[in-house]
Amino acid sequence: MPRQARLDSPGTLHHVILRGMERGQIVQDDRDRTEFLTRLGAGVSETKTQVYAWAILRNHAHLLLRSGPAGLSQFMRSFLTGYASYFNRRHHRHGHLFQNRYKSIVCQEDIYFRELVRYIHLNPLRARLVPDVRALDRYPWSGHATLVGRRPYPWQDRDYVLGWFGRSQRVAVRGYRAYVYEGISKGRRPELVGGGLIRSLGGWAEVQAVRRLRRPVQADPRILGTGPFVEHVIQRGDERIRTIHRKEDRQRLARIAIAEECRKGGVSVEELRLGSRRYPLPRLRRKLAAYAIEEWGLTMADAARELGVSTSGIAKALGQRIKK
Numbered sequence: 001m002p003r004q005a006r007l008d009s010p011g012t013l014h015h016v017i018l019r020g021m022e023r024g025q026i027v028q029d030d031r032d033r034t035e036f037l038t039r040l041g042a043g044v045s046e047t048k049t050q051v052y053a054w055a056i057l058r059n060h061a062h063l064l065l066r067s068g069p070a071g072l073s074q075f076m077r078s079f080l081t082g083y084a085s086y087f088n089r090r091h092h093r094h095g096h097l098f099q100n101r102y103k104s105i106v107c108q109e110d111i112y113f114r115e116l117v118r119y120i121h122l123n124p125l126r127a128r129l130v131p132d133v134r135a136l137d138r139y140p141w142s143g144h145a146t147l148v149g150r151r152p153y154p155w156q157d158r159d160y161v162l163g164w165f166g167r168s169q170r171v172a173v174r175g176y177r178a179y180v181y182e183g184i185s186k187g188r189r190p191e192l193v194g195g196g197l198i199r200s201l202g203g204w205a206e207v208q209a210v211r212r213l214r215r216p217v218q219a220d221p222r223i224l225g226t227g228p229f230v231e232h233v234i235q236r237g238d239e240r241i242r243t244i245h246r247k248e249d250r251q252r253l254a255r256i257a258i259a260e261e262c263r264k265g266g267v268s269v270e271e272l273r274l275g276s277r278r279y280p281l282p283r284l285r286r287k288l289a290a291y292a293i294e295e296w297g298l299t300m301a302d303a304a305r306e307l308g309v310s311t312s313g314i315a316k317a318l319g320q321r322i323k324k
Contacts, residue, residue: 013106015063015064015192016105017103019060024097026058027056035083039086048069050160052066052143055120084098148177272307
């Protein structure tokens with residue numbers, strides 16, 4: 001079954017989860033963590049993305065962010081590609097560092113913003129990287145320390161988050177810290193990262209109640225929010241796709257993007273389309289096939305024409321990319 005396209009437009013609130021390939025580590029020491037944050041901060045500044053909460057763990061990371069004018073994909077692609085290249089060079093490894101498709105969940109802000117800030121910042125405590133909230137206050141690898149005033153990261157939007165907890169900074173920090181402490185007893189909160197109905201309704205008990213009543217509820221695994229919010233986001237996404245069809249020729253945009261990716265990879269578009277197996281062309285085809293379907297909105301047949309391969313070749317490339 002083909003994967004669904006990402007839902008995004010400028011100003012969308014996302015909970016992004018990055019996982020290492022086969023549960024492998026994405027950071028090995030503080031030097032890696034520092035590089036991760038340096039590149040994250042640079043990407044935030046360049047794309048005008050707003051970051052509210054974050055946490056780096058050994059084999060995964062969480063971000064709560066609002067996409068900038070260029071959308072989520074451009075920011076994430078540049079940030080992840082740059083960091084993965086650094087990590088592979090430093091640790092003498094090859095291949096993908098992150099799972100090929102990071103998880104991004106569109107979030108209903110008025111209901112879930114505070115919950116997600118708390119959930120993300122409690123990750124180091126749940127993972128036993130720190131023993132208690134006092135240690136979390138000083139822990140340098142999550143945004144919690146920034147919010148309580150212990151670790152300044154200028155690219156994290158501290159003021160916006162604290163504005164949810166009080167009018168003055170002092171009151172807000174105290175309110176935020178108390179809110180985080182209250183969340184410890186709530187455990188892992190699977191309803192914040194589970195399937196569509198769990199997200200929309202707030203847990204399995206609510207899902208089961210709705211099923212008993214046979215009441216239809218709109219849900220989508222890409223969205224954390226109520227049924228009406230899910231409907232609104234999906235309709236907005238459909239309208240955005242129709243607008244792109246109307247205003248721009250998708251294939252022309254794909255050709256421009258393919259040419260740019262080939263330039264970055266040091267190969268020619270002609271060589272790519274002639275089917276050469278010279279390194280790094282097979283990997284580049286897999287990458288471009290995924291972009292063509294997931295981000296540029298091409299059909300498999302259109303993507304095949306642009307990349308100079310058969311439709312079955314596109315399917316095979318996508319399958320290989322998923323398995324790697």
